[in-house]
Amino acid sequence: IFIDRAQKTTPKFWTTPAQQRWMSSLPMNTVVLFVPQQEAWVVERMGRFHRILEPGLNFLIPILDRIRYVQSLKEIVIDVPEQSAVSLDNVTLQIDGVLYLRILDPFKASYGVEEPEYAVTQLAQTTMRSELGKLTLDKVFRERESLNFNIVQSINQASDEWGIRCLRYEIKDIHIPPRIKESMQMQVEAERKKRATVLESEGTRESAINVAEGRKQAQILASEAERAEQINRAAGEAQSILAKAEAKAKAVTILSDALAEQNGNAAASLSVAEQYVSAFSKLAKETNTVLLPSRAGDISGMVTQVCMCLYILVCVCVCVCVYMHSNRFMLLFLSGLSKK
Helix, strand or coil, X not given: CCCCHHHCCCCCCCCCHHHHHHCCCCCCCCCEEEECCCEEEEEEECCEEEEEECCEEEXXXXXXXXXXXXXXXXXXXXXXXXXXXXXXXXXXXXXXXXXXXXXXXXXXXXXXXXXXXXXXXXXXXXXXXXXXXXXXXXXXXXXXHHHHHHHHHHHHHHXXXXXXXXXXXXXXXXXXXXXHHHHHHHHHHHHHHHHHHHHHHHHHHHHHHHHHHHHHHHHHHXXXXXXXXXXXXXXXXXXXXXXXXXXXXXXXXXXXXXXXXXXXXXXXXXXXXXXXXXXXXXXXXXXXXXXXXXXXXXXXXXXXXXXXXXXXXXXXXXXXXXXXXXXXXXXXXXXXXXXX
């Protein structure tokens, strides 16, 4: 009498429709068998392992050969039931997940462990409890990916002898107690208020800095503009003085040349006399107070005095001209005077 262990009743609290498909009845030995793709049929001959049937056409000996296990080589999805776990900061969590695995060695999966899917599921639950006990509540949410990776590594270390490879483990949902959830919500709100206050203070500080920087730049620009204006004004005044001096020097030069010509003194005396008469005629027009020379009727004496003053003025202007330009004007003027 052969007892088929694969048809044993499995606990209902971990079975799923996909797992129930795995526990279906075994095919009968009909001598000629067709094995589907991605399936491995384990055959025993007189109660001892004989071989694993390949996909396609296969032949068996009646009565002696019997198909004992049927293993699927596809990726298997197992729903890990919800379970309780305690974190490092003593918070009880309810966590469920999804396990993805594949059978790599049908022989080990058949003879290495009894009910391999159930064994891997229990191993995933215990491993998840162990890994959650190493983390605090905040890190459980932040390090979800590393938690899944650690669970997969722990499962693979134990399931290597079973011919099963765990590909992925994903945590579907994490349920926390209502009071802890309320405290976390309050913590989140406080953190958001803190961030809002910090951001507002930083905005005020940046605004004050920008205003101060703007005033500083405005003062710098105003001072630079004032300095440029003063420089331009000084340069304009200097150019104006230089232009007036050059014009006066040219006028003195022309005057000296004119005086050096023939009858120059007579022409100068006539010009001075005309200006004297014109100025004398306007003395009493602007004010009631009039200053008259001691010899107002002596025109020739007045002309002589004016000519002497004019001569002194010309000498001073020539000196200024020579100081600003060269000595050739002085030599020319003195040579003209020596001739006179």
